[in-house]
Amino acid sequence: MSATNDTTADAPIAVAPSEESKASLWGKLSDYSLPMMLAVLVIGFSILEPDTFATVSNLETILASNSVVAILALGALFPLIVGEFDLSVGANLGLSLILSTGLASESGFGAPEAIAVAIAASALVGLVNGLLVARGRIDAFVSTLGMSSLITGGVVWYSNGETFSTNIPSGLVSLGRNDLLGVPLPVWFLAGVVVVTFYLLNTTPLGKYLYAVGGSREASRLSGLNVPFLTIFAFVASGLLAGVAGVLQAAQLGSGSPSVGPSYLLPAFAAVFLGATSFRRGSFNVPGTVTAAFVIAVGINGLISIGAPFYIAPVFTGAALLTAALAARMFKARRTT
Amino acid sequence: MTDGSSIVLSVRGLSKTFEGQRALSEFDLDVRAGEVHALLGENGSGKSTFVKCLSGYHQPDPGARIEVAGRALPGSYRPEHASSFGLAFVHQDLGLIPTLTVAENLLLGQQPPTGFGWRVKKRREREIAREQLAALQHADIDTRRFVGELSVAEQTIVALARCLLGTEHGQVMVLDEPTASLSHTEVDRLFDAVRRVVAQGHGVIYISHKLDEIRQIADSVTVLRNGKKVGSRPVAGLSRPELVELIVGRPLEAFYPEATDTAGAEVALRADAISGAKVRDVSVSLHRGEMVGVTGLLGSGKSELGRLLFGDQAISAGSVELDGEPVELGSPADAIRRGIAMVPADRHRNGVILDHSVGENMTLLDTRRYWRRGLQRRRERSRAIARMMEEYDVRPRRPSRLISMLSGGNQQKAVLAKWMHRDLRVLILDEPAQGVDIGAKSQIFAQLERAAAAGVAVLLISEELDDLVHLCDRILVMNNGSIVAELSGESKTRNRISELVYQEEVIA
Numbered sequence: 001m002s003a004t005n006d007t008t009a010d011a012p013i014a015v016a017p018s019e020e021s022k023a024s025l026w027g028k029l030s031d032y033s034l035p036m037m038l039a040v041l042v043i044g045f046s047i048l049e050p051d052t053f054a055t056v057s058n059l060e061t062i063l064a065s066n067s068v069v070a071i072l073a074l075g076a077l078f079p080l081i082v083g084e085f086d087l088s089v090g091a092n093l094g095l096s097l098i099l100s101t102g103l104a105s106e107s108g109f110g111a112p113e114a115i116a117v118a119i120a121a122s123a124l125v126g127l128v129n130g131l132l133v134a135r136g137r138i139d140a141f142v143s144t145l146g147m148s149s150l151i152t153g154g155v156v157w158y159s160n161g162e163t164f165s166t167n168i169p170s171g172l173v174s175l176g177r178n179d180l181l182g183v184p185l186p187v188w189f190l191a192g193v194v195v196v197t198f199y200l201l202n203t204t205p206l207g208k209y210l211y212a213v214g215g216s217r218e219a220s221r222l223s224g225l226n227v228p229f230l231t232i233f234a235f236v237a238s239g240l241l242a243g244v245a246g247v248l249q250a251a252q253l254g255s256g257s258p259s260v261g262p263s264y265l266l267p268a269f270a271a272v273f274l275g276a277t278s279f280r281r282g283s284f285n286v287p288g289t290v291t292a293a294f295v296i297a298v299g300i301n302g303l304i305s306i307g308a309p310f311y312i313a314p315v316f317t318g319a320a321l322l323t324a325a326l327a328a329r330m331f332k333a334r335r336t337t
Numbered sequence: 338m339t340d341g342s343s344i345v346l347s348v349r350g351l352s353k354t355f356e357g358q359r360a361l362s363e364f365d366l367d368v369r370a371g372e373v374h375a376l377l378g379e380n381g382s383g384k385s386t387f388v389k390c391l392s393g394y395h396q397p398d399p400g401a402r403i404e405v406a407g408r409a410l411p412g413s414y415r416p417e418h419a420s421s422f423g424l425a426f427v428h429q430d431l432g433l434i435p436t437l438t439v440a441e442n443l444l445l446g447q448q449p450p451t452g453f454g455w456r457v458k459k460r461r462e463r464e465i466a467r468e469q470l471a472a473l474q475h476a477d478i479d480t481r482r483f484v485g486e487l488s489v490a491e492q493t494i495v496a497l498a499r500c501l502l503g504t505e506h507g508q509v510m511v512l513d514e515p516t517a518s519l520s521h522t523e524v525d526r527l528f529d530a531v532r533r534v535v536a537q538g539h540g541v542i543y544i545s546h547k548l549d550e551i552r553q554i555a556d557s558v559t560v561l562r563n564g565k566k567v568g569s570r571p572v573a574g575l576s577r578p579e580l581v582e583l584i585v586g587r588p589l590e591a592f593y594p595e596a597t598d599t600a601g602a603e604v605a606l607r608a609d610a611i612s613g614a615k616v617r618d619v620s621v622s623l624h625r626g627e628m629v630g631v632t633g634l635l636g637s638g639k640s641e642l643g644r645l646l647f648g649d650q651a652i653s654a655g656s657v658e659l660d661g662e663p664v665e666l667g668s669p670a671d672a673i674r675r676g677i678a679m680v681p682a683d684r685h686r687n688g689v690i691l692d693h694s695v696g697e698n699m700t701l702l703d704t705r706r707y708w709r710r711g712l713q714r715r716r717e718r719s720r721a722i723a724r725m726m727e728e729y730d731v732r733p734r735r736p737s738r739l740i741s742m743l744s745g746g747n748q749q750k751a752v753l754a755k756w757m758h759r760d761l762r763v764l765i766l767d768e769p770a771q772g773v774d775i776g777a778k779s780q781i782f783a784q785l786e787r788a789a790a791a792g793v794a795v796l797l798i799s800e801e802l803d804d805l806v807h808l809c810d811r812i813l814v815m816n817n818g819s820i821v822a823e824l825s826g827e828s829k830t831r832n833r834i835s836e837l838v839y840q841e842e843v844i845a
Contacts, residue, residue, distance in 0.1 A: 203708070203711075203712065203713050204708060204711075205704040205705045205708050208697075208701075208704045209704065211693070212690055212693065212697075212701055215690035215691065215692045215693050216686070216687075216689070216690040216691065218686050218687045219686070219687055219688060219689055219690050220690070220701075221649075221669060222647075222649065222669050222679065222681055222687055222688075223669070223673075223701050223702055223755075224668070224669045224670035224672075224673040224674075224702065225670070226668075226670065282692070283692070
């Protein structure tokens with residue numbers, strides 16, 4: 001039996017091709033709006049400030065010092081992909097920072113042991129977050145905000161409010177300060193994290209499942225996906241990467257201050273949201289997140305080098321986050337009409 | 338309603354062209370005061386284009402003339418002007434706010450009665466709301482309740498009442514698929530209210546895919562096909578086959594697939610005295626190649642039976658055998674591994690991932706198959722998707738389009754493809770034809786028949802009795818968690834099933 005002879009029945013849909021090809025040219029360009037913006041910023045500030053901005057050492061500093069935020073943002077990306085979020089990433093970075101320095105400074109741990117314990121502790125925090133959300137069915141907003149406060153308090157208790165700066169093992173510090181092939185080590189770590197997360201999220205079934213859960217929890221469950229496991233996985237990945245970012249920050253600073261962590265939350269989220277406007281538009285993605293982290297970093301660094309006051313950093317970050325949210329809103333509106 | 342009654346809506350020469358494509362062509366329509374006028378047609382027939390022109394969402398091509406109670410809509414007409422011209426629209430999404438009370442929702446958009454200090458006079462607000470509901474003979478809906486607590490039928494009635502508020506005679510109300518998520522009894526309640534609306538001298542345009550409802554509620558019907566009007570008829574005396582022929586343009590015989598008698602002796606799935614939350618002691622056996630229908634009212638346990646057999650809900654007592662072997666169905670993943678598939682009701686929430694593409698939706702279950710030695714086999718995957726789109730006629734053939742952009746029928750064909758291209762033993766479907774146009778519905782049924790012919794046991798859960806009678810070898814009637822009757826052969830007639838579905842309710 002043929003019910004298909006009536007091809008004109010879908011006439012209004014057949015309108016789409018021309019509309020689509022028009023959209024795709026514009027769409028292809030706007031898929032790369034972030035890298036283009038990054039290029040414009042770098043070139044623009046180089047022309048304006050050839051002596052302070054456009055130096056190899058300044059660009060190296062921007063790359064190295066913002067690797068930490070970029071890695072943290074890649075961690076925050078995971079819960080956002082499954083439709084949750086982790087507001088404790090900043091505090092969790094602080095936990096890893098204080099443990100990796102404190103254990104070495106106060107308890108005589110060697111660098112590898114201190115690093116391993118710090119990252120494990122952060123991953124454990126992620127696991128608890130995941131269990132609270134997926135098994136305890138507590139809203140991610142409440143559970144991760146509570147966790148954030150808990151960690152921040154714990155960090156102050158452990159450090160007694162002091163900064164650990166003595167007996168920091170050179171093995172830890174060298175991770176933040178040494179070069180490999182002329183490129184600072186933190187940049188290599190970031191590159192590693194980018195490759196692993198990109199591979200995981202874009203090519204493996206696990207990544208596809210994470211995106212599916214974010215698209216519809218119900219439909220994913222009814223397609224046989226283990227939604228609680230995938231949610232917990234996302235939070236563990238978030239905690240783990242916050243731990244890595246914390247260790248790297250400790251290595252760069254060479255000391256551990258109890259007040260560093262929470263201020264990283266917003267820059268990380270701004271990078272993820274801004275990142276969703278490029279590459280795979282409308283969905284949170286790895287290349288977008290990393291590029292966005294550097295768009296924000298270059299923007300702030302450049303503005304300061306042309307004489308903007310120091311408080312430009314939070315202003316610029318906040319503006320980026322709001323712009324990203326507005327852009328996301330517009331993509332959504334375009335996709336649904 | 339007599340022929341002499343006044344015309345509340347007159348449409349002449351309405352065309353709408355999208356980038357050279359005529360979606361609607363020279364459309365004429367008259368709706369009289371006091372009538373329910375059904376508008377029928379497959380998806381893409383121009384129905385929704387017409388409604389969008391009427392609501393001001395689309396601008397008609399020049400030359401069209403639309404008059405509401407004698408007043409012509411001006412060229413500058415936009416959606417926000419609709420209510421001042423006496424046009425009101427109730428869509429599937431009712432536009433109510435669940436966290437506000439019935440009274441607050443009814444007066445939303447109106448000037449609420451206020452007293453000193455701009456304080457809202459709640460009692461007066463409730464009185465107005467009560468009057469409106471009473472006019473629809475639904476004064477029983479408590480105006481202080483939150484809309485979110487009401488049943489969907491009650492919510493629809495509130496939306497109707499809101500449309501009526503502050504309007505005079507000669508209003509035209511457009512109801513777009515208002516019964517899509519209602520049970521039989523709820524539909525009856527809603528229809529009572531609709532009859533009250535037209536009794537007040539309003540005209541109602543009623544859009545639905547459910548032909549039985551149209552014969553129940555509508556006075557006349559206008560059918561659209563490919564953007565053109567096929568005809569307007571009074572509903573009285575129009576039979577169901579005649580209606581289908583008008584819509585599809587071919588006779589009903591071709592609508593349901595030839596039933597092939599492939600039901601063998603082998604039992605594919607046997608459930609022995611299983612219980613869930615509502616379902617109690619239900620035993621079912623599904624034979625290979627057999628299509629078994631399950632029907633009953635909302636809350637009868639028919640949907641739960643599907644979820645139990647798919648492992649989506651825990652079986653509290655009883656056992657399940659697949660091909661003679663006892664199995665534990667702890668999760669949908671278990672069931673899928675064993676060759677059980679389920680096409681769930683509420684497609685948007687449960688069936689598809691709206692922000693994913695058609696191709697991603699169709700191959701979600703095969704993600705692992707296309708990941709070998711650490712790489713995605715993209716070419717292989719897209720070839721498979723193209724084959725599936727061809728085989729199940731998913732239109733348009735664009736795998737990368739977001740599934741939310743497809744019509745309901747094409748979404749459902751994609752869902753069917755997602756499940757059916759796998760090796761299946763049992764296929765469970767819960768209202769697979771919901772929100773699907775007649776052409777797609779017929780294609781979906783043909784696919785089910787094909788699956789059965791290939792030896793799959795099909796369990797079709799539905800309230801569409803005509804579909805069940807035509808398609809199924811056996812029909813189980815559920816009530817209050819139990820199977821109260823099994824009908825096959827001569828005994829499975831529409832009337833008999835209807836009797837059983839309702840009769841039991843009276844007893845219970």
